[in-house]
Amino acid sequence: MAILTDIGTLVWGYLVPFLFVLTIVVFFHELGHFLVARWCGVKVAAFSVGFGRELVGFDDRQGTRWKISMIPLGGYVKFAGDDNAASVPDRETIAQMSEEERAGSFYAKSVWRRAAVVAAGPIANFILAIVIFAALFGLYGRTYTVPRVDSVQAESAAAEAGFMPGDVVVSVDGEAIRSFADIQRVVTVSAGVPLNISVERDGKRVDLVATPKLREMTDQFGNAQKVGLLGLRQNTRPDDVYTVAYNPLEAVGEGVKETWYVVARTGSYIGGIFAGRESADQLGGPIRVAQFSGQVATLGLAALLNLAAVLSVSIGLINLMPIPMLDGGHLLFYAYEAAFGRPLPEKVQDFGFRIGLALVFMLMIFATFNDVKHLVGG
Missing domain, CATH: 2.30.42.10 (PDZ domain)
Structure with missing residues (x-):
């Protein structure tokens, strides 16, 4: 009986609040990519909340597969011509496309349209944070x-x-x-x-x-x-x-200020790590986010939404880091293409994606190590 109680506490006390927060943030991030891609005429093959095997899904009238996948630690939008969830191009598939299919692929669009699609995800995260903060300030002052x-x-x-x-x-x-x-x-x-x-x-x-x-x-x-x-x-x-108390317009202004505060605080912390003023052991991963989500959930829905807003800003900033595999890495490649009138050589891009993948995995391992050390220490 005690084991069942512990499992229930784990699920309802930590897992559910964590998935609630993460799903909101991931959904709006990917929705930003999706909406701008559709606006730019890009065919979207899949919109997934989570990774891995599909649990449930459906196809819309434009052929996009909307699905919820088994591993709920992120999500992705996959465009026509993508090789994987990180939007690495599948050059063999692109080469075999018909002219009509290639015209609707992400990689056939101008560099500015591609940059807009990529930047839309982090921007959606910032907009979501502003909306949540504004709603909380408007309702509660x-x-x-x-x-x-x-x-x-x-x-x-x-x-x-x-x-x-x-x-x-x-x-x-x-x-x-x-x-x-x-x-x-x-x-x-x-x-x-x-x-x-x-x-x-x-x-x-x-x-x-x-x-x-x-x-x-x-x-x-x-x-x-x-x-x-x-x-x-x-x-x-x-x-x-x-x-x-704030009227709706004032609440939006306060939401913008609060979002900028989170951006500035995060930037100050990251800068402090490189300057030696801050300790990197404060970096946390999914385990600590889940733990903190459960703790904050005990304070009520408003506190949990506030956490979602903060996490949304953090995810937006992380995705803007100039690391291949992340949105910022893609934008870095597009900046080169816009400046020199030609994309980076394929070999350079492939090498960058491998380096980026390694860096992302290293960061995940480091954050998880911090999480475990934090739990053991606590």
């Missing part, structure tokens, strides 16, 4: 707490910078601060980076420079993560908390 400092931790970065209890943070690096959470959002991804912080103290403006220190913190679910910290503390009082 946004809660803020006055960015007042109640205490300063001894020997912390804040103490070294000269912060004092009672300071109200006005801006960080020129960016207006509306809430104490805004400070945390900037500081957590800025370990080792000097920040120019303006505070209001006794009615006067005081400018400080503080450099967050990298420390390990534990979130409300018990997950440990390394973030930048200043050492500022707030004792929230009821009159410090207020909620701002």
Whole structure:
């Protein structure tokens, strides 16, 4: 009986929320490719949510096979003339096509149309994030707490910078601060980076420079993560908390800002890895996403949708990396073709795809290793 209970917890507590989040994000990514491909006159052979053997599917009137496949860790749109789900061209098949069939293939289209089709997937991810954030802000508004400092931790970065209890943070690096959470959002991804912080103290403006220190913190679910910290503390009082409601247009604006924040934070983290400021052990794969999805699901549907928006931005950014096999790698090849008036030699492209495949697998293995280490450590 205990085993059945554990299985039920695993399925409903982790697997279902994970598949819910991942399916939304993957579906809209592939839908972006699909819609622009149809608009550009490209014949789409298959639209799949998941990889591997087909579980269920149907053919539409234009000959596209819509299906759900066995391995629910991604998806793909396959165009006429593709060799595989990564849109690597099948040159033998293309050579055997009739003139009419070749005209509808992806590879017969102009470089600009091909680039538009490829870029549409990541762009759809960003649009999805904006829509989700905008809907959440429109429905629930946004809660803020006055960015007042109640205490300063001894020997912390804040103490070294000269912060004092009672300071109200006005801006960080020129960016207006509306809430104490805004400070945390900037500081957590800025370990080792000097920040120019303006505070209001006794009615006067005081400018400080503080450099967050990298420390390990534990979130409300018990997950440990390394973030930048200043050492500022707030004792929230009821009159410090207020909620701002947004009309639909304002909600969209806030959705754009929130999406850009996730883009900037992700970019800052990746840049921090290469600069040695951040640790790569924070990179997670499907196991950690599943774990976090289950944890966030306990907070309600709004929190799970918020996670879907964040994940959508992350997947959009990852796909734009200039690695062959990913959308960014294809765009890199098309940029060469547009600049020089001819595509890269086939041998160079094939070699690039092999290198890209190896890099993607290495990244997956590394992320999974981090996931397992995280679970064992937890």
